[in-house]
Amino acid sequence: MAKDVNSSRTMASNHKAATVLANGCFLILCCLIAFPLLAGLLASFRPGRELVQNGLAINFDFSTMTLDNYLYLFGQKGENSRVDSAKYFMWYKNSLILTILTVVLTLLVCYFIAYGLTMYKFRLQGFLFFLVIATMCVPFEILMLPLYQEVTALHIINTRAGVILPGLCGASTIFFFRQYMQSLPKELLDAARIDGCTEYGISVKIMMPITKPAFASMAILCAMGSWNNMLWPMLVFRDTSKFTLQIGLNTLLTPYGNNYDLLIAGSMFGIIPILVIYLFFQKYLIDGMTAGAVKG
Amino acid sequence: MEKFKKALNSQKVAPYVFVLPFILSLIIFWAYPLISGIVMSFQDISFGGRTFVGTAHYAKLAKDKFFWTAVTNSVEYMVLTLVLLIPIPMMLAVLMESRLTKAKGVWKVIMYIPALTSVVISGMLFRMMFSEAAGSQMNQMLAFFGQSPIAWLKAKGTAWVALLLLCMWRWTGVNMLYFLSGLKSIDTSIYESADIDGANARQKFWYLTLPLIKPTTIYVVTISVYAGLSMFLESFMLWNGNSSPKNIGLTIVGYLYKRGIEKNDLGYACAVGMVLMIIALIINVIQLIATGTFKREEK
Numbered sequence: 128m129a130k131d132v133n134s135s136r137t138m139a140s141n142h143k144a145a146t147v148l149a150n151g152c153f154l155i156l157c158c159l160i161a162f163p164l165l166a167g168l169l170a171s172f173r174p175g176r177e178l179v180q181n182g183l184a185i186n187f188d189f190s191t192m193t194l195d196n197y198l199y200l201f202g203q204k205g206e207n208s209r210v211d212s213a214k215y216f217m218w219y220k221n222s223l224i225l226t227i228l229t230v231v232l233t234l235l236v237c238y239f240i241a242y243g244l245t246m247y248k249f250r251l252q253g254f255l256f257f258l259v260i261a262t263m264c265v266p267f268e269i270l271m272l273p274l275y276q277e278v279t280a281l282h283i284i285n286t287r288a289g290v291i292l293p294g295l296c297g298a299s300t301i302f303f304f305r306q307y308m309q310s311l312p313k314e315l316l317d318a319a320r321i322d323g324c325t326e327y328g329i330s331v332k333i334m335m336p337i338t339k340p341a342f343a344s345m346a347i348l349c350a351m352g353s354w355n356n357m358l359w360p361m362l363v364f365r366d367t368s369k370f371t372l373q374i375g376l377n378t379l380l381t382p383y384g385n386n387y388d389l390l391i392a393g394s395m396f397g398i399i400p401i402l403v404i405y406l407f408f409q410k411y412l413i414d415g416m417t418a419g420a421v422k423g
Numbered sequence: 424m425e426k427f428k429k430a431l432n433s434q435k436v437a438p439y440v441f442v443l444p445f446i447l448s449l450i451i452f453w454a455y456p457l458i459s460g461i462v463m464s465f466q467d468i469s470f471g472g473r474t475f476v477g478t479a480h481y482a483k484l485a486k487d488k489f490f491w492t493a494v495t496n497s498v499e500y501m502v503l504t505l506v507l508l509i510p511i512p513m514m515l516a517v518l519m520e521s522r523l524t525k526a527k528g529v530w531k532v533i534m535y536i537p538a539l540t541s542v543v544i545s546g547m548l549f550r551m552m553f554s555e556a557a558g559s560q561m562n563q564m565l566a567f568f569g570q571s572p573i574a575w576l577k578a579k580g581t582a583w584v585a586l587l588l589l590c591m592w593r594w595t596g597v598n599m600l601y602f603l604s605g606l607k608s609i610d611t612s613i614y615e616s617a618d619i620d621g622a623n624a625r626q627k628f629w630y631l632t633l634p635l636i637k638p639t640t641i642y643v644v645t646i647s648v649y650a651g652l653s654m655f656l657e658s659f660m661l662w663n664g665n666s667s668p669k670n671i672g673l674t675i676v677g678y679l680y681k682r683g684i685e686k687n688d689l690g691y692a693c694a695v696g697m698v699l700m701i702i703a704l705i706i707n708v709i710q711l712i713a714t715g716t717f718k719r720e721e722k
Binding site (some may be wrong): 153373 | 448557
C-alpha cells in the first residue's frame with residue numbers, strides 16, 4: 128500500500144517535470160521566433176545608418192531611441208521626408224487596393240467554380256477536377272516568362288488586371304471550397320428548387336451564407352498571399368507610381384544604405400495590416416490552411 | 424429568349440456556366456503559357472523575331488556551369504529543407520498535442536507570425552542579423568564565444584546557415600499546424616487500446632501516429648519539394664539582388680530570372696524552366712510511388 132502511494136508520487140513528479148520541459152521547449156522556441164521581429168522593431172527606433180554600419184542586433188539601450196524614423200515615414204521631419212512619405216503611402220494604398228480587389232474577385236470566382244464542380248453531376252466533372260489538381264503541379268515560376276509575354280501582348284501589362292487575372296482561379300482556393308461544400312447537405316438545393324429558386328439564385332442566396340466560414344478562411348490566406356506577393360507584381364508593374372509596398376520597399380534596399388531610415392520603419396509599419404487580420408481571424412486561418420492536409 | 428433562359432437554368436447547363444471561368448482561365452493563363460513555354464524553349468527569341476533552333480538551348484544548358492551550380496544549389500536546398508522542415512515540425516506537433524503542453528493557443532499564434540512577413544522584410548531582417556559588421560547579432564554571438572566576426576553571407580557554409588534559418592523561421596510554425604491538423608483527425612480510442620496493450624510512447628509514435636498521419640506527411644513533403652526547388656526570392660533578398668558571391672545563392676529560378684528578365688534571353692530561360700519542371704515531376708512521381716499513393720488508389 129505504502130509502495131503504491133510512493134510510486135504514484137514519483138509518477139506525479141515525473142509528469143510535472145515533463146510538463147515543465149514541454150512548455151519550456153515551446154517558450155524557448157517562441158522567443159527565438161520572436162527574436163528577429165523584436166530586433167527589427169527595436170531597430171526601427173534608431174537611425175537607419177546604424178543598421179547598415181552595425182547590422183541588426185537586439186539592443187535594449189532605450190536612451191538613444193527616437194521616433195525620428197516614424198516621423199520621417201509620416202512626412203513630419205524635413206522637406207525630403209514629405210516626398211518620401213507620399214511615395215511610401217502611395218505604395219501602401221496600391222497594396223491595399225490590390226489586396227482587396229484580389230481577395231474579393233478570387234473568392235467570388237473560386238466559390239462559383241467550386242459550386243459548379245461540387246453541387247452537380249455532369250460529364251466533365253471528374254476531368255475538370257483533375258485539371259484543377261494538375262494546375263497545382265506546375266510551379267508558377269515556369270509559366271512566369273511566357274505569361275509575361277502574353278500579358279504584354281494583351282496590353283494589360285503595368286495594370287492591376289495584369290497582376291490579378293492570371294491568378295484569379297487559384298487551384299487551392301477552388302479545392303478548399305470544394306472540400307467544404309462536399310460536407311454540406313444537397314437536399315437544401317432540391318427544397319429551394321421546389322420553391323422556384325433558379326440555379327444561380329440558389330448558389331447566391333442559399334449556399335453562400337452557409338459557406339461563410341470557408342470564405343473567412345480563404346479571405347485571410349488570399350489576403351496574406353496578395354499583400355506579400357512580390358515576384359509577379361514586380362514583373363507586371365513598371366511605373367514607380369504603381370508599385371506595391373513590397374516592390375517599393377525592395378527599391379529602398381540600395382547598397383549605399385541611404386534609405387534605411389524609411390526602410391526599417393516602413394517594413395515594420397507594413398506588417399501591421401496583415402498582423403491585425405491574422406490576430407482577429409486566426410481561428411479561421413488554421414481551418415483553411417489545413418484543409419488540404421487531412422484528406423491528402 | 425424565354426426558352427434560352429429556361430435552358431440556362433436547367434441542371435444540365437448550369438454547372439458549365441459555373442465552371443466557365445475556370446475553363447477560360449485554364450486555357451488562357453495555364454495551358455497557353457505552358458505550351459508557349461515549351462515551344463519557346465526550342466526557339467531563339469530576339470526583337471527581330473523567333474527562329475527555331477531545335478534542342479540547341481538544351482545542349483548549351485548541359486555544358487553551362489552556372490546552370491549546374493543553380494541546379495545543385497536548388498536540389499541541395501530542397502533536400503536540406505525536407506530534412507529540417509518535416510521531422511522537427513512533426514515532433515513539435517506531437518508535443519503540442521500532448522496533455523503536457525499548456526497555453527497551446529499562445530504558442531500556435533506566435534509560431535505562425537513569421538509566415539505573415541513578406542520575403543522582403545524577413546530577408547532584410549536576416550541579412551542584417553547576419554551582416555559582417557561586428558555589431559550584428561550573429562557576430563555578437565560569436566564574440567560571446569570568443570570568436571572574431573566573420574562575413575556570414577560570403578562563404579557558402581555560413582551563408583546557408585542564414586538561408587536555412589530564414590526558411591525554418593518562416594515555415595516551422597506552418598508545417599507544425601499542418602501536422603497538428605493531421606493528428607486531430609486520428610481517433611483517440613486507438614491510443615487508449617494501445618495503452619491497454621502496454622505500448623510505450625515510442626511504440627505508439629512509430630506504429631500508430633506515423634502511419635496514421637501519412638496523408639498529411641505526403642502533402643507537406645509535396646509542397647516542400649515544390650517550394651524548395653523553385654526557391655528564388657529568399658536568396659534574392661538575402662543577397663540583395665540576383666548575384667551572390669561565387670553564385671552560392673544562385674537557384675534554378677534565379678538563373679531563369681537572370682537569363683529571361685535581366686538578359687532578355689527568353690528562349691534559353693524557358694529551357695531552364697522546362698528542366699525545373701521535369702525535375703519537379705520526377706521527384707514527385709518517385710515520392711508518390713515510394714509512399715504507395717498510387718497503390719492505395721488502385722484498391
